[in-house]
Amino acid sequence: KSEWRGRGLAAKACILLKPVVKAHGMDVIWITCNPDNWASRKTCERVGATLVEIVDLPPGNDQYQRGERQKCRYRWVIYS
Numbered sequence: 001k002s003e004w005r006g007r008g009l010a011a012k013a014c015i016l017l018k019p020v021v022k023a024h025g026m027d028v029i030w031i032t033c034n035p036d037n038w039a040s041r042k043t044c045e046r047v048g049a050t051l052v053e054i055v056d057l058p059p060g061n062d063q064y065q066r067g068e069r070q071k072c073r074y075r076w077v078i079y080s
Contacts, residue, residue, distance in 0.1 A: 005039070011046040014076075021078050029078060032071040041072060049076035 021029060033040035035054050044051070052073045057064040063071075 008046065010040075010043040014043065014047045018078050027078050029076045031074040031076055033074070034068060035070050035072050044072075044074040044076070047076060049074035 031044050052075050054070050054072050056070055
């Protein structure tokens with residue numbers, strides 16, 4: 001709903017996941033989103049993830065079958 005947009009709730013949810021990620025022994029998370037999804041891209045950047053690349057989806061991929069063609073790949077290093 002639009003009433004919840006712009007409040008930074010997705011970024012807060014990501015931050016809340018950090019202890020779970022660390023508890024599973026991980027220190028890097030890869031996040032993907034569509035290049036034209038500026039809200040998701042902003043969320044990734046807000047939590048400190050770095051855009052590594054934009055990749056083309058292979059034709060056999062289920063997301064490609066649904067009409068998507070590319071994904072942004074963000075690398076998020078989880079610090080304690």
